[in-house]
Amino acid sequence: MLVAAEVLSVDNVVFVIGAMVSLIGAFFVVTSRNPVHAALNLVVTLFGVAVLFVSLHATFLAAVQVIVYAGAIVVLFLFVIMLLGVDREEAIEAEPLRGQRPVAFALGALILGELALLSSMRFATPPAEVLEGSITPLDPSKTNVEQLAEVIFTRYLLAFEMTSVLLVIAVVGAVVLARKPGRGFGLLASRVEDDATENAA
């Protein structure tokens, strides 16, 4: 009875549920024929991973996972799917290239084997007590958000500022990529001309 209670502890049950949900969702992302279903299964996976984050006490990241990933990125996916009108079934039975699937599964097995091999190897990374000074210990008396904020706005301040530059570049790049082809910067050019005529008047 004691063993059963240990196995069925809340932590274990939450972990198993989160892991199963994320793996099943991931499986259906790959196998579903409809891109919309794939996107919705991606949401399921992201929720499962968020549950695992909570069980690892990374509460801020769990919230961000749901808000940014499930809330923004998947909605962006769905927007593009609807905008392009590709929300129909596709034939995934036929192999586009002969022998592609066996090779893909072989490579997948290779990745898994490699990860298993790596996890059984010896590494130069020293254990936590040697890393003293370079690590920022998680302090149970502070909330997760406070701790992350402290590290991001001190040690990683430059990187944090650079992410804003990265996001601006990404937005500008997306606008340039997704505009109608063949129009160049016509809109911009006419705006400049308008300004010029206004100034002349």
Next chain:
Amino acid sequence: MTLAALLAQGVPDRAPSVAHGAYLIIAALLFTIGAVGVLVRRNVLVMFMCVELMLNAVNLSFVAFASKLNDANGQVAVFFTLVVAAAEVVVGLGIVVAIFRRKKGTATADDVHILSG
């Protein structure tokens, strides 16, 4: 000390009762599913979703190691990964829209070459 032995140790205080190695196994499986998906599927959008799966697997292992080593830096790394993933999705979907503009209907990864020139 091997990584597996490192993972078998518990962290005092707020360690979850589930071993951290279990999280890494889930992360490895998620990463493999994502990698196979990128190799198997031809729909550019679904391939993108599989890339997101791989990013999530890496995030999960980052958080597992952060918890294992009791270090907030691992969680900060995930924060930055999220930002880069958002930027990547925005640009990637821009490229997908550009492909579909030039080729109506069912565009696949084989049609990316129409963007040249």
